[in-house]
Amino acid sequence: MSGQAVAVVDTNVLLNLATPVVDRRARAPSGADPFKALLAAYDVHVPASVLGEVTEATGGEDLLATAADLVLRAAHQVTTHDVDDRTDEPLEYGLDRGEAEAIWLANELEADLFITDEFNTTNYLFVSLALDDRNSLFTSPHILCTFAAHGVLPSEFVEAALSYYVETKGWDSQYVAQLRQRYLVDGENA
Amino acid sequence: MAEEKTRIDFNAPKSLVERADSVVDILDISRTRLLIDALEDELEALADDEAFRRRLGDAYYDGRVDYKTVEAILGREEAMRMKLLEASIDRTPAEPQLADGLPSDESFYDGDIPEWRDDSSSESEDESRA
Numbered sequence: 001m002s003g004q005a006v007a008v009v010d011t012n013v014l015l016n017l018a019t020p021v022v023d024r025r026a027r028a029p030s031g032a033d034p035f036k037a038l039l040a041a042y043d044v045h046v047p048a049s050v051l052g053e054v055t056e057a058t059g060g061e062d063l064l065a066t067a068a069d070l071v072l073r074a075a076h077q078v079t080t081h082d083v084d085d086r087t088d089e090p091l092e093y094g095l096d097r098g099e100a101e102a103i104w105l106a107n108e109l110e111a112d113l114f115i116t117d118e119f120n121t122t123n124y125l126f127v128s129l130a131l132d133d134r135n136s137l138f139t140s141p142h143i144l145c146t147f148a149a150h151g152v153l154p155s156e157f158v159e160a161a162l163s164y165y166v167e168t169k170g171w172d173s174q175y176v177a178q179l180r181q182r183y184l185v186d187g188e189n190a
Numbered sequence: 191m192a193e194e195k196t197r198i199d200f201n202a203p204k205s206l207v208e209r210a211d212s213v214v215d216i217l218d219i220s221r222t223r224l225l226i227d228a229l230e231d232e233l234e235a236l237a238d239d240e241a242f243r244r245r246l247g248d249a250y251y252d253g254r255v256d257y258k259t260v261e262a263i264l265g266r267e268e269a270m271r272m273k274l275l276e277a278s279i280d281r282t283p284a285e286p287q288l289a290d291g292l293p294s295d296e297s298f299y300d301g302d303i304p305e306w307r308d309d310s311s312s313e314s315e316d317e318s319r320a
Contacts, residue, residue, distance in 0.1 A: 005284030024305045036298055041286030066306035073299045112284035119275055122267040128274050138283050146283050152292075174247040178279050 007042040007113040008106035011053040011098045013140050014046075016117055016169065018067040020161055027167070029160035032153045034144055035070065038115075039077045041152050045109060047083045047101035051075055081105055095126055107132045115143055120172050141165065141176050145183035155184055237263055251276060 017035040020028045038044065054075075057068035083101050095103070099118065106114040107130075114131055118124050119139050128134055141162055148158040162180060165171045214221050236242045246263060249255040250272060261269035295303055 004287050007284075022304055022306045024307045033292070033295075036292055036295075037286075040292050040298075041288055042284075063306045063308075066304050069304045070299065073301070073304075077298070119271075122271055124271050124274060125267060134274075135281055137278060138281070139278075142278065142281075143283060147286060150286050152286050152288060172275070174244065174251055175275050175279075178251055178276070182279055 004041070004043040005112035006045060006109055007038075007115055008045050008102050008109065008111045009038070009050070009115045010046075010102045010117070011050045011057075012117040013038075013115045014050070014054060014071045015057065015064060015067050016140050016165065018070040019063060019168075020164060022066040022070050023063055027164065029157055029164050032157040034140075034147070034153060034157075034161060035074070037147050037152050038143065039074060041147070042113065043079070044077070045079045045081060045105060045111065047098065047105050048080050049083075049101045050098040051078070051080055053096075053098045083108075094123055095130075099123075099127070100130075103127060103130045106136065111136055113138050113143075115140060117169075117171075119175060120170065141171065141179050145179050149183050159184060233263065237265075247272065 014035070017038055020030075021033050021035050051072070054068050054071045058065050058072065083105055095118075099116070102116075103114065105111075110133070114127075114136050115138050116124075116127055117140050118127055128137060131137055144153065144158045144161060147153040148155040159180070162171075162176050166173045166176055210221060210224055214224050217224070243264065246255065246260060250257075250260050257269060257273055260272060292298075
């Protein structure tokens with residue numbers, strides 16, 4: 001609220017940003033909390049199905065389940081919308097329910113940002129097509145770079161986090177390199 | 191249907207041409223047909239090759255190859271994805287706003303942060319590194 005930009009996010013964004021926070025391996029970046037930064041810096045909204053998908057991911061012993069556990073601990077910081085049965089239309093394409101409903105919600109709220117990590121595959125095309133305002137489409141690495149540029153997160157942490165995601169999640173390294181170049185090298189990293 | 195053709199001449203090792211001609215005889219096709227098929231197969235294989243795709247992506251982002259080239263080699267969907275992603279990089283997201291800095295973990299997460307360690311493999315690795 002309070003004049004913050006409205007962001008709608010999908011399940012993977014929440015889980016991806018929470019992952020380095022709970023990952024205690026040496027390879028994980030430490031010293032900052034990108035998940036908390038997202039929820040504190042924007043007015044974050046999700047459809048109930050996204051929290052449903054996060055809940056489904058809990059219960060195991062693995063890294064993903066631990067990240068999901070962290071997301072749920074902060075779920076009260078997120079505005080949840082009941083959007084049942086709003087996406088029967090041909091919105092879904094190859095997208096899962098949470099994704100399709102999140103896009104629907106972003107359109108409905110005229111959100112300033114729709115954040116997705118579906119940028120490695122052609123799903124990105126469907127997301128682009130389904131969003132009313134393509135200019136509101138962003139990804140976690142783009143947002144992380146923005147946080148570095150605005151001093152919300154340390155640049156060194158964002159650098160390390162981007163490398164971590166490229167290695168562990170197989171994020172499109174060229175796209176990430178472009179973002180680095182644009183926001184971390186040329187930007188306010190000095 | 192008949193696409194315009196362009197003539198190419200090139201030198202190749204004699205023994206390779208002889209082998210090709212033997213194959214051409216057996217298959218009862220023209221030498222041209224064999225070469226075209228071979229080229230098409232090679233281009234198709236490259237399109238699936240991760241290292242090649244990376245180089246093509248670099249070339250596209252650096253402006254050394256254009257959209258049409260990427261589309262011809264990787265297909266329209268992949269080319270569109272790269273084009274849209276590239277366009278998105280220059281977009282500036284709405285500014286993040288923190289009222290009073292980041293909240294404490296205690297108030298934000300209502301307790302300790304859950305932690306995950308890779309018990310199966312990293313234990314020895316981490317300890318030896320420590």
